[in-house]
Amino acid sequence: MTTIVEIDDLKKVYDGGFEALKGGSLDIREGEILALLGPNGAGKTTLISTVCGITNATSGSVRVGGHDIVTDFRAARAMIGLVPQEISLEPFETVIRAVRYSRGLFGCKRDDAHIEKVLRDLSLWDKRNAKTMELSGGMKRRVLIAKALSHQPRVLFLDEPTAGVDVELRRDMWKVVAELKASGVTIILTTHYIEEAEAIADRIGVISGGQLLLVEEKDALMQRLGQKQLCIELQQSLNELPEALADFDLDLCDDGASLVYTYDTAAERTGIARLIAALTAEGLNVRDIQTRQKSLEDIFVDLVHNTGNKEDAA
């Protein structure tokens, strides 16, 4: 697969001395959806802003389609579409004029057929003559996407496209992203929702404290980090764990009313069957069972902790 965006040792230090990016390198493959996952303030937006030309890098380089973003910025930027995190639109302008304007800014000749297609794909065609300030939050965000797609970019950056968006809209957005990918656009999105990265990304990059901790295929990552918890609700509460269950990684919760078993989905044996058998042998009746994926926070703690250990060892 060809690389479309090459980020090499990118550093950003703000005037106050804050190091927002500490020298990350990243190759983005053509046609993929890459999710950059990280908590607030991790450096996700700084990374995107630097690639898109909104922030100047302190050092390092970025090439988009082989074009350097500084020395050959016209060719590089012509390939990029950016959907910012904040909803910012000219309030008195109509949807279609705003989208046409963006196309013009990118130096493309007016193309009503393309604009119509973009607006239809984003379900905005009926609203094309509405002023942007009259639209709902979800629609405004779609207008931002339409603006970013107006000049037919090959790479689309979506900065937190679903922050503060309800579940239904989030799913709509995922659908839009999937359709864009199908049309051949490379998509980089930032998010702090692990479900989002899981639902749509091909690869996931984890970023924290200005450092790119890892970039991996989603499936491999989910499996590697895929510790799950099995919550077993009991019919009778326990005061303490029975001796026979001491071998298992179990915790008593809810005043003894449920057991939480932590296991690794990547392991050869999860031990669930053995645990259930042991429970039955102990005469404990199960009322309900549920499993829970490890949360993003847990994953971060693990990752950051591990990275910290490695650094200490080095």
Add this chain to the structure above:
Amino acid sequence: MNWTAIAAIYKFEMARFFRTLAQSFISPVISTSLYFVVFGAAIGSRIDQVEGVSYGAFIVPGLVMLSVITQAISNASFGIYFPKFIGTMYEFLSAPINFLEIVMGFVGAAATKALFIGIVILGTAALFVDLQIAHPLAMLSFLLLTCLSFSLMGFIIGIWASNFEQLQLVPLLVVTPLIFLGGAFYSISMLPPFWQTVALFNPVVYLISGFRWSFYGLADVPIFVSLLAIGGFTVICMGVIWWIFRTGWRIRA
């Protein structure tokens, strides 16, 4: 040069102007008429003539300059401040355009609007006084250069301002007083000698003097000095803007 982008910015900015065409048109007509009533009729009736020109006609170039300068500054500063305020600045920074193209789009539109207002005022003035234009080409050049240079200045103010109050600060505190003291309504030669010297430090004096010369052949300062002053001012503004975009001051982190 990304001409399509320049045209896009220019048209977008002009559209804002045309949306409020009535206001854009009526307010300068009314304010000019008021100036003629107050200065031309009330005061002017007691001042016979200034160097052979009726007082009403004498103040026309100054009135045009007053409106053109104020309009150029307010249009250009608002034009670039608004995207900063609502957050759409990101689009200009991420588009394949350079600073010169952004400036050409915004300043071009602001200068066009100011020019339009200037012409409207001249037209209104012609209804009140007998207007003569001795050097039409010079008149047009001065008008165009004034529209351009003060639009550039407005652009700088718009980039600098971080709130609406600051946007008004320079026009109210610096520009308007300079215009009023710049001989818009009187000839510098009418001042006592000391204040004549002080007046020569006011850049607007050169502008109004040159512009008035193109109408009546009357000037407080030599015409080439006026041209030099307005030309120099344009170059300074361009230099500041070049520096702004080079360093990303107040625009790019």
